[in-house]
Amino acid sequence: MDPEDEAPELIDIDDASPYEGRTGSSVNDGDTSASAGSSRSAAKVDAYERRKVPLTILTGYLGAGKSTLLDYILKEQHGYKIAVCMNDFGDSTDIEAKSLTLTDPNTGAQSSQFLSLPNGCLCCSFKDMGIAAIEEMAHQEGVEWVMVELTGLADPGPIIRGFWENEEMGDLILDGVVCVVDCRNVLKQLSEQRPAGEVNEAQKQVACADVILLNKTDLVDSGRLSQVEETISAINPTLRVYKTQHSITPLDGLFDLRAFTSAPLAPTTIPPASSHTHTSESSDHAHDDSHDHNDRPSQPHAHFGRITTITIPIPSLSSDQFDRLQRFLEDTLWSIPDPPSATTSGGIAIETAEKGGRPEVLRTKGLVRTAEGREYVLQGVTDVFELKELPSSGSGGGSAADGGKVVFIGKGVDERLKDRLLAAVNV
Numbered sequence: 001m002d003p004e005d006e007a008p009e010l011i012d013i014d015d016a017s018p019y020e021g022r023t024g025s026s027v028n029d030g031d032t033s034a035s036a037g038s039s040r041s042a043a044k045v046d047a048y049e050r051r052k053v054p055l056t057i058l059t060g061y062l063g064a065g066k067s068t069l070l071d072y073i074l075k076e077q078h079g080y081k082i083a084v085c086m087n088d089f090g091d092s093t094d095i096e097a098k099s100l101t102l103t104d105p106n107t108g109a110q111s112s113q114f115l116s117l118p119n120g121c122l123c124c125s126f127k128d129m130g131i132a133a134i135e136e137m138a139h140q141e142g143v144e145w146v147m148v149e150l151t152g153l154a155d156p157g158p159i160i161r162g163f164w165e166n167e168e169m170g171d172l173i174l175d176g177v178v179c180v181v182d183c184r185n186v187l188k189q190l191s192e193q194r195p196a197g198e199v200n201e202a203q204k205q206v207a208c209a210d211v212i213l214l215n216k217t218d219l220v221d222s223g224r225l226s227q228v229e230e231t232i233s234a235i236n237p238t239l240r241v242y243k244t245q246h247s248i249t250p251l252d253g254l255f256d257l258r259a260f261t262s263a264p265l266a267p268t269t270i271p272p273a274s275s276h277t278h279t280s281e282s283s284d285h286a287h288d289d290s291h292d293h294n295d296r297p298s299q300p301h302a303h304f305g306r307i308t309t310i311t312i313p314i315p316s317l318s319s320d321q322f323d324r325l326q327r328f329l330e331d332t333l334w335s336i337p338d339p340p341s342a343t344t345s346g347g348i349a350i351e352t353a354e355k356g357g358r359p360e361v362l363r364t365k366g367l368v369r370t371a372e373g374r375e376y377v378l379q380g381v382t383d384v385f386e387l388k389e390l391p392s393s394g395s396g397g398g399s400a401a402d403g404g405k406v407v408f409i410g411k412g413v414d415e416r417l418k419d420r421l422l423a424a425v426n427v
């Protein structure tokens with residue numbers, strides 16, 4: 001056989017960080033099922049040896065301060081040749097009307113280029129054209145980091161999922177999702193009703209994020225800021241929180257999150273970058289700045305009706321229990337939720353999920369340990385999930401006695417989901 005015809009050698013992904021430019025790789029994410037659709041594929045060969053470029057998705061409601069953050073990032077020293085896609089990704093298919101702004105880390109010089117679809121782009125038949133265009137540009141320009149700003153009215157779930165799924169065959173690797181909220185208006189935005197009890201976009205943006213900037217703190221008093229903080233963490237207790245003015249925040253809190261490849265970020269609340277003290281601005285807020293919202297009992301919160309969250313502590317699992325957990329996640333996340341009920345009560349739709357139907361999970365996170373001392377990161381966006389073994393797994397870092405946890409964020413997420421999981425896994 002001609003040596004040129006030989007199949008490329010496969011390298012186990014666990015041996016190479018995706019952030020360190022791996023060459024040919026095979027991915028085994030633990031999904032051994034042949035089921036279609038919602039699982040991430042089991043293997044890939046990157047024959048072109050292209051380096052993976054980390055990507056951050058920036059979401060947040062209209063006027064929250066996303067562009068202000070991007071302007072700040074483009075001007076600050078962060079050491080990356082960064083490409084920023086600022087033109088409301090996700091609002092149309094007109095990719096060529098969008099541009100990438102690049103900064104040179106040495107000179108700080110900025111340049112803008114319009115995205116264009118790669119010639120004869122075969123890949124566009126099976127992946128999103130916008131993603132393909134960003135990838136091509138990033139590759140050609142030697143970009144080291146990409147930030148994509150979504151339109152303020154976007155439901156980020158499908159877009160996050162698109163970039164995440166694309167990792168299997170593309171050049172970009174999703175680092176994390178940053179959400180900016182306007183402290184003055186966010187409570188109103190979160191409480192806006194949608195027809196038939198649908199979850200509104202502001203709630204989805206908070207639910208899907210890994211890091212949140214509580215921006216425009218100059219426009220609210222300490223009482224309102226505490227209320228915003230409480231509400232946001234009730235929707236998504238896994239968030240890392242920064243309080244900001246004009247979106248100014250230490251940039252190392254935004255880069256290299258590895259939110260989709262490592263254990264969930266430790267939630268913490270960080271005071272404004274401009275503050276010189278370590279005390280919270282909200283002096284009437286009873287919580288410590290660094291408190292861990294996951295320490296709360298696993299009660300769902302219902303302040304803003306539609307999105308709730310639950311954290312389920314789980315002990316270390318036997319291999320049989322681990323398989324059971326995987327099947328439970330497939331059954332729960334891959335099922336299509338029942339359509340909302342048309343029944344209304346006091347003008348508010350009663351959702352099927354609340355009447356005992358299946359929840360609509362927007363985000364799943366977790367850390368699962370096995371009795372043999374292996375550790376797996378659980379990540380999920382809508383109906384796609386992945387249980388991926390940590391590279392350090394089995395090295396004795398975590399104790400089997402520590403157990404793990406699973407966090408669900410979505411509509412209709414409540415104690416019943418916890419009971420079902422614990423029963424299904426048999427713990």
Ligand SMILES: Nc1nc2c(ncn2[C@@H]2O[C@H](COP(=O)(O)OP(=O)(O)OP(=O)(O)O)[C@@H](O)[C@H]2O)c(=O)[nH]1
Binds near residue numbers: 151215216218245247
């Ligand atoms: N007072 C105050 N104004 C701010 C702050 N951050 C941003 N702004 C202003 O708020 C307005 C909206 O900010 P943008 O950065 O354009 O918001 P955006 O999220 O990109 O908005 P869309 O593109 O409409 O979704 C601008 O006039 C900003 O100057 C802040 O912390 N305090």
